[in-house]
Amino acid sequence: MNILFIGDIFASPGRRIVADHLQDIVQSSRIDLAIANAENAAGGFGITPSIAEELFALGLDVLTSGNHVWDKRELFDYFSRQPRLLRPANYPDAPGRGAIAIRARNDVECAVLNLQGRTYMPPIDCPFRTADRLLAELDPAIQVKFVDFHAEVTSEKVAMGWYLDGRVSAVVGTHTHVPTADTRILPGGTAYQTDCGMTGPYGSVIGVDTAIILQKFLTGLPVRMEASKNSPELHAVIVDVDESTGKARAIRRHAINGD
Secondary structure, X not given: OEEEEEOOEEHHHHHHXXXXXXXXXXXXXXXXXXXXXXXXXXXXXXXXXXHHHHHHHHOOOEEEOOHHHHHOOOHHHHHXXXXXXXXXXXXXXXXXXOEEEEEOOOOOEEEEEEEEOOOOOOOOOOHHHHHHHHHHHOOOOOOEEEEEEEOOOHHHHHXXXXXXXXXXXXXXXXXXXXXOOOOEEOXXXXXXXXXXXXXXEOOOEOOEOHHHHHHHHHHOOOOOOOEOOOOEEEEEEEEEEOOOOOOEEEEEEEEEEOO
């Protein structure tokens, strides 16, 4: 089976390029499960219930997130109504859930897990031990397991890949908005990429208007962040998984230039 994962959808340029190309990717690559990280979908900071529903209506099956998921308070009550929107599982006592079991288009039961790193990030529960707990709680019959690890530093992401190798089908990183070139299958059969990259305006500084960020670096003064609208690109990975074993057979990067 084929799993599509789209990296950090950023503001309206990211949403538009997903709307323009998602169904083409699903059909041409025979996608059975479509996942996207959407924590930056609302103007680059957070996500609203209406935008989440808009993305689900496009054909995304599960939305993952990260530290910016808490930026829009109207989302807090929405979590109880929409289990397909995940927040990082290692936030203690937070609204929502960090994992879901969902039936894919090919009728295979799959699990999607959302975790967040702690290095240069909020001091939340250990993502490694949380991963152990989530996997222990899953129905043993579920073989296909996808992990979005939302983290700042490469070393923590690589460590998580090795920690879960052979226990999940894929570990793909998000958060830094820059796609990495280390796409591979680890020895135990887990597909891995340190960061999927952003789906949004690449004529920017990781999504934000370039002039604003240059002003911040040159002056050191506070600025009001605004999303760029320039040079949209879609960045994703497609993972081919043996549904009988949960092992990945292949992983490849998939990018679209929207200009």
